[in-house]
Amino acid sequence: MIEYIGENLLAGQIGNFLIFLSFVASLLSVVFYYNSSELSLEINSWKRGGRFFFRLHSFSMAGLIGILFYLIYTHAFEYYYIWRHSSSDMSMKYIISSFWEGQEGSTMLWAFWNIVLGNILIFTTKKWEGSVMTIYATVQVFLSAMLLGIFPFDIQIGSNPFVLLREHADMFNLPFVSNPNYLGFVEGNGLNPLLQNYWMTIHPPTVFFGFATTLIPFAYALSALWKKRYQEWIKPALPWTFFGIGILGLGILMGGAWAYEALSFGGFWAWDPVENSSLVPWLVLVGAGHLMLINRNKMKSIFSAFALALFSFLLVVYSTYLTKSGILGETSVHSFADGLPGQLIIFLLFYLLIALYFLFKNGGQFLKKSEEDAFWSREFWMFLGALVLVISAFQITLSTSIPVINALFGTTLAPPAKPIEHYNSWQIPLTILVTLFVAISQYLKYKKTEVVPFFKKITPSFIISFAAAIIIAVLLEIRDVFLITLLFTSLFAVLANLDYLIRILKGNVKKGGSAIAHVGFGMVILGSVLSAGNKKIISKNRTQVNINFENNKDANNENVMLLRNDTVLMDSYYVTYTQRRVDGKHVYFDMDYLKVNEQGRYQKEFSLSPFVQLNEQMGNVPEPDTKHFLDKDIFTHITYADLENLDSTAQDTYREPDTLNLKIGDSLFTSNSIIKLANFERSINKEKLNLQEEDIALGVKITAKTLEGKYYEARPIMVIRGNSIFSISSEIEALGLEFGFAGIDPDTGKLKVLLAEKNKNSGDFVIMQAIVFPYINVLWIGIIVMVLGSLLAAWNRMMSGKSTN
Amino acid sequence: MKKSHIIGIIVIAIAIGAIISTVSDAATYADFGMAIKNPGKQFQVVGQLNKEKDIIYAPESNANEFSFFMVDKNGNEQKVIFNGAKPQDFERSEQVVITGSLEGENFLADKILMKCPSKYQDGEAGELTEITAESKS
16 A cells, blocks of 8 residues: 555545535435425425525535635645646636536536525525426436446446546556655646636636526426416516526627637637537527517417427537537537536436426427417517527537437438538528517517507618618628628617617616617627628738649638748738747747838837747647727737747757859848848958968858848858868858858859858748638627626516516 | 418428538548549548658748648548648647548548647547638638
8 A cells, every 4th residue: 555645635535525415415405395396385394304405415516616626726636637627837717717627627617506596596486496496406416416426337427526646547557656756746737728718717607607597497497387387487487587598698609709819710600519509508598588578478379488498408408418428529629528428318318308298298288279479469570589599599409419410320421511601501591580570579569569650660770770781781892692681680680679779768778678688689690790791811912922823723812921020911901920939838929010101111000919829738729819999800810830949049050051053243032131242352361260371262242131221241261272172151140141152163153152041030930810800899799788688687577577476 | 371380381391491401511421432432522531641641831832732641541541632721730630530522633621620649648548639720712
């Protein structure tokens, strides 16, 4: 038995105890709450027991989270999770991110939000407490089980975050395990460089918070079907639904901001499977919220309200399955390979079967009985809108699920070769419909609308947005018919809802939650059309010589090569790559954006420093740098850079010289100057050069002129001693040039000149990409407006729910 | 005919359309033999970089052309041309997934997805890092 030095085993033991406790407590909470699930305000001992065990579960889960944080904070690399996801040189914000980089941590994050919301629901659900909390507690059973890490009958149940490094399956027979002092030299593996970004500190908790909120409408809807109270659930569930729409929407778009700032997608949305699988539950949640609204007073389409309220959460679980089971494998940039597929499938099927059972057994009666809504009624168009959202969600889910389809049916389909085109071809037309419904439905009244006043009210915003769309399309040279239509409908959605807020609600912001949220949604779409639909790759003006277009029939000119100090015209800017700086793990490439001023001189407008994050273990990661203007962003990204010879000695080393045959008077370009063979120099001071008396020495004067007009000279000398010829080289240090004079060709009379350049001269180039995103701020502002509007709507629903009780 | 019936029919039609488009837009996993038999058709090929042969990237002359030799899972070797910059650390890749079609004698890739082994683990269960490069035309 080896006595290991410096291990903190107590924390892990407490952690393991808490995992077990949280699992058992959630199980007991289910049992107790189940026995008090009848809708009643009475607080009996079953209900008290349910509360007690849910709280006990909450405390142990919170303690568990605290311990894992503490271990990451103290760099306790004796634990595999800590070693795997963190390192001792990380700052606080990345310590937080490394908490949820792994599967166990992200499960705990999800469970954390569930306990936060669950403890609020204990107080707010009133008579629904028993049934809603039964469902809540079952979810916590599943989540706690995912942390157990036990192996009954050789089946793995859960993955334990407190497994020791030396006991981990990948490690236990490695040599360090037998070294009692291994902690003295073991260093953590660190956080994936892609995740070392501040968005990654705030995006995952927001998304998981959003995911957790979808459980509330699910739990209410399922309780209602279970207890056959088909309408009462809507009022208490509505504020939470709109709250969830706001939070999950914010979280998803934060992910987009991360992709835009830190990834090389060249945009904020790429229809990546992981992005898709968080967008789909949101779309369904939005549909659910709207259907719940139209059914809160009259149950005309209650079946679909139930279905969407249930499916939003089911799709969250499905999304978890997609991202954590590793099934996305080759199709996604960020899927977590290690997984517990079986357990996740059981998790999903459990809720899917229960939901479908109750939906059809008790809710099926409403499927046939549904009454038709009047054509000119708000509920009809809201219903259509929700339907379009469902179709949109269906299409995205279908294409994202290709690996699942392969697994189920044994097909060999690969994901779409051109995903952006594929998804856009469906989603742009659907978004046109959604924005159109968003624009008109506020003006429609419930039940029946007078047609003429409706058209009168909506005409001004229709005309203005139609005209504006045409003007913008002409100015920005948007040619695509679908994009122009979407430009119009999204503008229409923004203006119509603004108009509604100002003229109809008379600026009453309190009541205007939905109008504000719709303005924001319209702006998000408008911003996407303007920026992504109209992004302009400016790094294609190729002013260098020697461009070879052969074999390049699809010549795509997205990348441009920049030599150091080279200036290239891009759109309205001249761009110079000025220097490369190494700062710790980051290699920055400074790009000056210049404009020509009135005097005809270059003038620096701004600098950007895209960088490459060096990471030995996980591969180097380039990160873009973006200049934000009010009306556009300029995005600069390194697609390729030579990252060898980074240290200064290698930089200062001369490469192998080239032999040039030149006459006096000839000139040529080096990487940084024009050189010219000026004249011979016959009078050589042999003594100073330690040459012998009988040596024959001949010098040549070479002048070098830089592009900035600086002037340098070099004087290499050829020496003939007996039968041999050698050269005394001469260096221009400022330019990193070295010249030698190796002889004269007797036939042509040309001089053999040796020219060597330092590594840092022409070796220093980058391939970069620059993209202009016009009016992307419309998108970012839209997100904020939409989220605020949703939260305001949630608040209003909560208040009106209280006043009617 | 009731409104709800019309809407129902439209929805079903759209759903079928979505299924068809997913299937038709989906690329197919294949080997190079298949790609050679169907020039111009989009395929997704999984294989390995042949590190013995030249990986050619000369950004000085063309920053958007990069070529290499790849061996698919059935051992067929094929020259691949990618119209874009060479992904960082390409030489380190352990597995390469390319999407594209055979054009003339070469396989023209629109997209490269590569997986690099991490250096810290010597077990075969090496963690994979994925890098995507895409050419947009």
